[in-house]
Amino acid sequence: QHKAAWETASVAETIILGPQRGLSAATKAHVPIFVFSSGQGSLDRDVADVLRGSLRRAGFQIASARNDAALLVDVSIAAVGEPTMDTSGEIVAWKATAHLSLNAVWSVDDSAILSGPVEEVGQGKDREEAKTAALRAAIAATARRFDQLAGK
Secondary structure (H helix, E strand, O other), X not given: OHHHHHHHHHHHHHHHHHHHHOOXXXXXXXXXXXXXXXXXXXXXXXXXXXXXXXXXXXXXXXXXXXXXXXXXXXXXXXXXXXXXXXXXXXXXXXXXXXXXEEEEEEOOOOOEEEEEEEEEEEEEOOHHHHHHHHHHHHHHHHHHHHHHHHOO
């Protein structure tokens, strides 16, 4: 019982003091992050799932419930541009641009830590592969933003 109470108190302290301590190399493994999508589509949920996995692999702590998180991360697809044919290289490929919307706030006071658009280009041998590559590149860029923030 004492161990469970101590763990609960530690999580509560992390959530409450999150904005004061910030996200840094020293705190990134201890700040529980809840990643979700306010987008309604299944592709939006897939993007949130992939970002969740990317952050976990990068050493961030991922919370399974909103109430257990110090940081709430909303990521959704703003748009995926219609692929165009890219003939600039030696191989003809399709190129698409993915636009994600990112909003990361501290759960205790809703103050923003990261927000704004994420835009990346992807290439593929067909239209669908180009769209998928663009989404993957945008998710990777989003994860890098968290890594850069935690590296300070």
